[in-house]
Amino acid sequence: MVKPPVPLKGEPRSSTKISKMELQISEIVEFLYGREINERHREVMNIFLLAINDWPTEVLTLEGYEREVSAFIKGETRKANIETVLKTIDLSKNAWESESLVQIIRVFDSYEEASTLKKIIEILSEKIQKTRK
Helix, strand or coil, rough: CHHHHHCCCCCHHHHHHCCCCCCEEHHHHHHHCCCCCCHHHHHHHHHHHHHHCCCCCCCCEEEEEEEHHHHHHHCCCCCCHHHHHHHHHHHHHHHHHHHHHHHCCCHHHHHCCCHHHHHHHHHHHHHHHHHHH
């Protein structure tokens, strides 16, 4: 049974609807296995899938994952902010979040020009949009 997405604190339940502009996980999987893409994008998409799989609540889009991470680290999804949280995380309470963050921090190695996960997601979305045309 699929668990429903959990809204972030302060968000009404109706806000968990997926925007047509958001990049859904199913689209990433379809894109990965159905198209020719460069190795860098393929690797980053796979890292996102692993990180999302490790996140303790269901996430349906990359943007939703970025929002969850931002709320968890209480700040922008910059590499330095994620690293700071990883140094202080209580593994007895947040082991899944820690595992996810350890995975996702690797995407910054492939996109040094991007300062946040949000920017990396924008780059991936543009790439996918271009191949749809």
